[in-house]
Amino acid sequence: MSIQSILLLVVFLAVLLALAWPLGILLTRVGDGGAVPGMGWMRGLEHAIYRLAGIRGKDGKVEGQNWKSYAVSLLLFSVIGALVTYALQRVQAWLPLNPQAMANVSPDSAFDTAVSFVANTNWQGYSGEQTMSYLTQMLVLAGQNFFSAATGIAVAYALIRGFASRSAQSIGNFWVDLTRSTLYVLLPLSLILSIVLMAQGVIQNFAPYKEVQLLDPVTYTQPKVGADGQPLKDAKGEPVTETLTATTQTIAMGPVASQEAIKMLGTNGGGFFNANSAHPYENPTALSNFLQMLAIFLIPAALCFAFGRMVGDQRQGWAVLGAMTVLFVICTCVVMGAEQGAHPTLQAMNVDQSTSSLQSGGYMEGKETRFGISASTLFAAVTTAASCGAVNAMHDSFTPIGGMIPMLLIQFGEVIFGGVGTGLYGMLVFAIMAVFIAGLMIGRTPEYLGKKIQSYEMKMTSIAILVTPTLVLAGTAIAVMCDAGKAGIANPGAHGFSEILYAFSSAANNNGSAFAGLSANTPFYNTMLAIAMWFGRFAMIVPILAIAGSLAGKQRLDANAGTMPTHGGMFIGLLCGVVVLVGVLNYVPALALGPVVEHLQLFAK
Amino acid sequence: MDLVFIGATLLFYIVTVAMAAGCDKLGGRQ
Numbered sequence: 001m002s003i004q005s006i007l008l009l010v011v012f013l014a015v016l017l018a019l020a021w022p023l024g025i026l027l028t029r030v031g032d033g034g035a036v037p038g039m040g041w042m043r044g045l046e047h048a049i050y051r052l053a054g055i056r057g058k059d060g061k062v063e064g065q066n067w068k069s070y071a072v073s074l075l076l077f078s079v080i081g082a083l084v085t086y087a088l089q090r091v092q093a094w095l096p097l098n099p100q101a102m103a104n105v106s107p108d109s110a111f112d113t114a115v116s117f118v119a120n121t122n123w124q125g126y127s128g129e130q131t132m133s134y135l136t137q138m139l140v141l142a143g144q145n146f147f148s149a150a151t152g153i154a155v156a157y158a159l160i161r162g163f164a165s166r167s168a169q170s171i172g173n174f175w176v177d178l179t180r181s182t183l184y185v186l187l188p189l190s191l192i193l194s195i196v197l198m199a200q201g202v203i204q205n206f207a208p209y210k211e212v213q214l215l216d217p218v219t220y221t222q223p224k225v226g227a228d229g230q231p232l233k234d235a236k237g238e239p240v241t242e243t244l245t246a247t248t249q250t251i252a253m254g255p256v257a258s259q260e261a262i263k264m265l266g267t268n269g270g271g272f273f274n275a276n277s278a279h280p281y282e283n284p285t286a287l288s289n290f291l292q293m294l295a296i297f298l299i300p301a302a303l304c305f306a307f308g309r310m311v312g313d314q315r316q317g318w319a320v321l322g323a324m325t326v327l328f329v330i331c332t333c334v335v336m337g338a339e340q341g342a343h344p345t346l347q348a349m350n351v352d353q354s355t356s357s358l359q360s361g362g363y364m365e366g367k368e369t370r371f372g373i374s375a376s377t378l379f380a381a382v383t384t385a386a387s388c389g390a391v392n393a394m395h396d397s398f399t400p401i402g403g404m405i406p407m408l409l410i411q412f413g414e415v416i417f418g419g420v421g422t423g424l425y426g427m428l429v430f431a432i433m434a435v436f437i438a439g440l441m442i443g444r445t446p447e448y449l450g451k452k453i454q455s456y457e458m459k460m461t462s463i464a465i466l467v468t469p470t471l472v473l474a475g476t477a478i479a480v481m482c483d484a485g486k487a488g489i490a491n492p493g494a495h496g497f498s499e500i501l502y503a504f505s506s507a508a509n510n511n512g513s514a515f516a517g518l519s520a521n522t523p524f525y526n527t528m529l530a531i532a533m534w535f536g537r538f539a540m541i542v543p544i545l546a547i548a549g550s551l552a553g554k555q556r557l558d559a560n561a562g563t564m565p566t567h568g569g570m571f572i573g574l575l576c577g578v579v580v581l582v583g584v585l586n587y588v589p590a591l592a593l594g595p596v597v598e599h600l601q602l603f604a605k
Numbered sequence: 606m607d608l609v610f611i612g613a614t615l616l617f618y619i620v621t622v623a624m625a626a627g628c629d630k631l632g633g634r635q
Contacts, residue, residue, distance in 0.1 A: 071625045079618035083611065090607060111610035115617070459631055527613075534617045539624060546628040 002355055005336045005374040012290070012378065013325065016297050023298060024305025024317070030184045031157045031310055033176065042183050049183075055175045064170025067549025070158055071542055073174040074151060078118050078538065081147055085114035085140040089132075098133035099208040105131060112526035117141055119537035120148035120419055122263075122270030122389055122512040123529055125521035129252035129273050134206055137272060142259045146190075149266030149299075150181040152421025155541050156303055157181075159425045160310045162548030163449045166556045171548045185299070186266060193261035193295055200291075201284035204257040209250050219245045223490075230487055230519055237492055256281055264295035267419040269389030269512045277379070277392040278368050289375050289392060296388045300324075300417040303424045311449050315567035320427055323575040327416045331405050332381040338402035339363050339377045344603055366397025377402070384409040387419030389512030396499065396515040400602055403498070403515065404595035410505045410513075411587045412579060413468055419510060425544050427579075429464050431566070432457060432547070434578040438564050447563060450556040457550055460543035467539045469586040471508035471532045476501050476590065484524035490517030494601065498594035503529065505587075508536035 029036050035043060055062055065073065088095075089110035093103050105113070109126055116123040117140070126132070132141065154177035161171050198204055223231040224240045232240040256272045260282055263270060277283040283292060301321060308317020340362040342353040355361030360372030367376040376393040383390050384406035395406050409416060415426035432446075436453055439446030446453040479485030479500045489496035499518040506513055507529040514520070520529065565571060 068625060068629055072622060075618055075621050075625070079614060082614050082617075086610065086614065107606040107610050111613065115614070456631065460628060463628070530613075531617075535621070538617075538621045542621060542625045543628055546625070 001333060001337045002340055002361075002374065004372075005340065005377070008374045008378055009329070009332060009336075012293060013329075016294055016301055019294065019298055020301035021305055023302035024309065027153075027185065027299075027302050027306035028309040030180045031160065031177075031306060033180070036184045039184055039188070046179060046183055049179050050175070053175060055173070062173050062176050064168075065173050066169055067158070067171050067545045067552075070171055070174045070549075071545045074154070074541065074545075075538060077147070077174070077178070078151065081144055082114045082118040085117055085144055086110050088136055088140045089113060092133040092136045095133065095135050097135035097138070097206060099206070100133070102131060102133045102136075105136075108523045108526040109521055112530045113141075115530040115534050116507075116512065117144035117268070117270065118148055119510050119533040120152060120266070120268060120387065120422070121507060121510040121533045121537070122268045123507055123514070123520075123533060124270055124274075124512070125526055125529075127274035128271060129209075129254070134254055137259060138255055141270060142262060145259070145262040145266045145268040145270070146182055146186050147178070149186055149262070149268065149420045150178045152267075152419055152425075153181040153185070153299070153303070154178050154421065155544060156307075156421035156424045158545055159428055159548045160307050162551035163428075163451060164311045165552045167554065168552045171545070171552050186262065189265050189295075189298075190258075190261040193265060193291065194257045196291060197260055197288055198257045200288040201280075202257040202260055202288065203253065203281045204255050205253055206255060207253040209252050212249055212251055214247055214249055217245050217247045219243060230522070231490065239490065252281075260292075261295070263390060264292045264388065265299060265420075267296055267300070267386045267388040267422075269383065269387075269391075271390060277390045278394070283392055286370065286375060289371055289379065292390070292392075293379055293382045296382050296386045296390070297417050299420045300386055300423040303421065307424060307428075313449070313567065316449065319567045319572055319575070320424070320431065322572045323579070324416050324418075324423070324427065326572065326576055327412070327579065328381065328385050331385065331409055331416070332378060335381050335398075335402050335405040336374065336377045338399050338405070339367075340373050341399075343399060363399055363402070366394030368392060380406050381409065382417075383513060384511060385412075385414075385416040385418070387414040387422055387510045387512075389506065391513050394516060395502075395513060396517045400595045400598035403502075404591060404599075406513070407498070407502050407505055407595065408584060408587075408591070410502075410509045410511045411469075411472070411584055413465070413583050414509045414511065415579060415583070422510065426464075426540075427575075429461050429544060429547070430579050430583065431575055432461050433465065433582060434571070434575045435564065435566065436461070437578060438574060442564070444562060444564075447557060448566060450558065451551045451554050452557070457547050460547045460550070463543040464540050464547075465582060468508045468536050471536050472501070472504045473586065473590060475504040475508070475528055475532050479504070479525075479528065482524065484522065485528075488519040488522060488525060490519065494594055494597040498598065501590055501594050504532055507532035510537050 089105035158171040221241045224242045273279040304317045304321040308314035343363040362373040379392045435446040435448045499515040502515040
């Protein structure tokens, strides 16, 4: 790890903390349902939406929902969003704002994309600038970026209310939480960040693509694809390549900045361009890169502070944030160290990999020179710790250990800061598990924040924790046994297995990044990953809302001498241990077959 | 093919709602 990497990490966390604290106060106001200072003029719009949606009761007030009504509302909203997103992709060729005359998206790709964006995953089997019209990008993809993020915040609010309320039947109203999160949090922040990103050089236009003459012809090789769009392979199973010469280049245009801000703030991650945040029109400068990393963690960190305020004990929020930060810093240091070190293959060829004033040193394959090792590895850790999945470097090109850490961060269940809302409610599920284990050790009924944790909560907690590993491991096993699954692998052997494991980990945990060597835009992967994305999202939300409903109906007990404190260093340590042991241990055998074997092969040569 | 994928999306919804009903039957208070 270089001094620059350490400084970048420290400054990043310091600025994050400074911004997340005031945002936590705003999120508390939004969750409490009161007026938001400085945004009173939005109150009229908020109530107009309620009137139009017809969600007011007979007395003019919006009524609370029990957990089942809340869950069905959320699922109904999501399935309608998926159908609308699917439909628009299938008819985009006949709609306006399509200067490149993009064809209608194929049914399986449209299905995968619709589920992906509704589930806050933004897994992209397609290439944005070659597939989607501007209307599709702006209306349904950016629209779902707002709605899926607001849905995550809503579930976090519902669970917090479960802890905070006393003998209540309601956990809030989904439509109110969705509306307020969008109006008061996501829209204002996105507007500000979009303008700042435009100032940094992110484009925002409706112009047709530009054809420009190259100063020098460029000769390059690329994998040859068959009529089915899949890479051709020779008798040995190696990819067949072809050599081409280009004299012109097409420069893609589009309304990028407006989508870029919510892509980060909503931990969505789906890029306007195929290269995502490695593309100079999405992420042009070191400052835009720093702001994008901050935007990813901003709401997840602020929600920890909002959690502490809403349950009436700010130390609880600090404890959850502390556990997230400890795990994040450890993982980030490992990936920074792995990529800053010399690559043995290049070392054998006497390639200079040392750090100097002219180069960042380390292993630069798949990374942008304007970001270097430090900003590329920190971005990789941030985007996979949160369920964002935007990339400014190709994770597939990282060293085996450097690539394993982003995969591991995803496999933690996206609870290390995690997605907008999802990170907090995921970590609180682990907190329930932690107090349960502590209760077993000391022979006392477990309590968390004054609520007794009983058999029903533990059943729901078990379901919520086991859903994603089941989807990941079963999906990976099916893919490596099927010809259709193996056909997409770019690198045979251990790395090919890693590509598939990463894809299912990313889909089921709603991250969306990839080891992009995997050719996943096929009916097999579009269908399998859609199943992983939908159930990885909603089969986890349902038991969490059930926990919220059950906790809301309970008395809140006062702490006494026998109550285990859940705000100190001991609890943070216990929580970290539970996340590692319960969350990640499921994946150790699979990781041993992929990145661990790769690492041993690399250093055995 | 459109009907197949629209049907699949609706099936996802139905299965998840059924899961919510199952969670309720497991013994929650509400």
